[in-house]
Amino acid sequence: MTSMRHGSEYSRDLPRVNVLSRSQYENSTDNFSFEPEPELAYSLPSTFHLLDRPYSHGFSNVSEGFIQRHNRRPSDEISVTSSSPFEMDPVCREEKDLVGNLASMSTSERIKAIQKMPETMKKKREIRNKVLKEITKKTRHHSTRLSRCTQCLQGTAVLFRRFGNSLSEYSHLLQLWHKTLKIIGAKFGTSVLSYFIFLKWLLTFNMFSFLINFSFIIIPQFFAAEPNNLSFTGLELFTGAGYFQQTVLYYGFYTNATISKIENGPPYNMQLAYIFTVGIYFVICFLILLFSMAKSFCRNFINPQTYSGNASKLLCTWDFNITNEKAVKLKQKNLGTQIKEGLTEVNQEVLYFSVTERVERIVIHLVSWVASLGTAVAACAGVYFLSINNLKLFVKGHKNDLEGQAAMLVLPVVVSLLNAFIPFFYSWLGHLERFQTPGYQIYIAITRNIILKISIVGILCYYWLNIVATSESQCWETLVGQDIYRLVLVDFAFCLLGSFFGEFLRRIIGTTVCVSLGLPEFDIGRNVLDLIYAQTLTWIGILFSPLLPGIQMISFSIVFYVKKVSLMMNCQPPRKVWRTAQMTTSFMFLLFFPSFLGVLSVIGVTVWRLKPSEGCGPFRGLSSMYAAVSEWIKILENYTASKWVVWIYHNLITSELFFFILSVIILIITYLYWQIIEGRKTMTKLLRKQIINVSLTFSFILFF
């Protein structure tokens, strides 16, 4: 027992012995002796290793064990290594294992593994060189056996990797606003930065849409353009009507013909181009949103119960992004205040209310919910009746005078006013309700805002699809496109005005007239919801106005700069805790679920159910927009070379059985994954209990 070391040593060693036995690389942990082996002090497999990367589980154990022994300070290492004359130096043995494992991985996996190693650069380089030597040894050894084919494949793999590397370097050029984001993050921290990153992300959607619309729909249309006989007055920029009706801005201008300008060149079917461009864009958007959301959920596993821990607040939330001296001092002061508050209000969670107080609180909550839902319903009703009146104006005749043009703007202005002022009412209600935690208040306010915005967009869609589409106007798609154009424009104007009033004037008031208010803070929630609303409108409008993403692109860029300047000039860094990761995931989810899926349903109804107008647009004369595709398939049936396209269409795309089977398979897979996660949760609980038991047992034994 002379080699017994301090108890803490064993609390790390022994649990390892029990728990890590399933890793195939733990060949040196089989000894149950009490010999001090500090160089083999592994870290336990972290729980999130189990969840995210099962294939590298064994490897990371080896590397971490390897690492803890090799401190970055070589002086410590010498005193700590124990030498055993009867076996190979465990250090060398492990390194050999590590190099062997790395050599047997594929190139990208190997690079990722080396990058992830928590070692000095020198050590990583050494290991990398050893691995490369090992690989060349292996390939030389096996080269006679490798066929031409495998060598060829390897050569192409290397080429692909080089190509990927150079691509990633050029994608660096596309990193817009890197310096600006750095400055914003430096002064205001990660929470405010998340708004600007979200804005940049939405901008890429619009850029992509504009590019493909421009290349596939707008440029061909220029070849088949009809002359524009309308006059241009400056007012059309605001109303979108008049001169713009006969331009590529709206659906109505597009031809339904097959364009063939080049002699003996392939004809360009505008109908198919239109529907396929829009369709493929939405499919790609869907995939991008789905994968981003999944990645975000994976990284920021939302578990609200375990969030508010003092430990994580202290050790894991210092924002290393903040590099502005004043901001750092402010943050330190805030943290100090929070810690002091946390110490004094020890039993804040355990608040007992008497029965009357509880009933009172429930009644207040109910009343405020009824009030907020009632306001939303009233707003919708108002918008609906206003839009019906609007339609009557259109159908009556084209009034090109100032009054007529101004009347067209009433609906968008009213919608934007409702979107701007009702949230103030909601936050006032939130103050009345006196929630227990401020985080809860933010959530409720955001939920109410979402309900308001969804209902307004919903009622507008209902109006467009049911009333405008079946009205007697000449070109209802262009009317819808004009409505959306005006809504987008007025929303943009209100966004700028909101910045001016909400931040600039508020700062003036807060510093001169009413000094107790102080500088305003950047309202992240409201601004992000405004962005989601604007993007929803753009997505709805793509089918009716293909140039709209380009307009939205410009407006988002202007909003970025205006918000940045306003932020720098007028706002102070946030004082309260804003759970950035959680909120970003929620906002991405909001963008996907009510926003994008809602847009998909609207587009779906438009394409499948509604009858396109007779006199304009690429689908004139057809019974539905989708009929263009079914007619094309009928034409393809006559050619034997494209029988497979027809087969796919009939058996996969239009067959309900296929989608039913697909849904069942997806549900089964989801259920299986869910069960695996539940099983792993139970496993981690058991392992944790084991750790505690073993360490307690050991400290118990030590004392006797």
Place this chain on the structure above:
Amino acid sequence: MGNKQTIFTPEQLDAYQDCTFFTRKEILRLFYRYRDLAPQLVPLDYTDKPDVTLPYELIGSMPELKDNPFRQRIAEVFSEDGGGNMTLDDFLDMFSVLSEMAPRDLKAYYAFKIYDFNNDDYICKSDLEKTVNKLTRNELTPEEVSLVCEKVIYEADADNDGKLSLEDFQRMIIRAPDFLSTFHIRI
């Protein structure tokens, strides 16, 4: 691939690319940032692997680090000699771990080392006290600091040895999804 830079050999650049999360352009950009700290000390030719170490005072004066309360610990953790004096390798390593591409495990490992002031592979109470003082700029009284540290250890210590091990820290990280975005320095 056609770059006419003469600072590194292609093998060196490849090695850097494989060992950090940076692309070639970023590595070169970081080299110039490193050199800007002391142009007379850092040569423009690294092909013969010169042994150049910049003292901590220069590293700590970088705009990205100069107001960070943990800048000394960051430099110490990533430097080879443990005193904050960094070679180019250490410099690249530091910003690679602090970049947004680094995975959570790696960041957690290094964050743990940063908060482990006495380098004993555990965050004990004295380490926590120093951390709290740095985080709040010595605003709290010693009793308050002690109380906070006790609370933290009570909450996070799973094997009841009175200090936080790497596993306890990693478990805490899971509950703080913001960690990935806050433990990040943009350069």
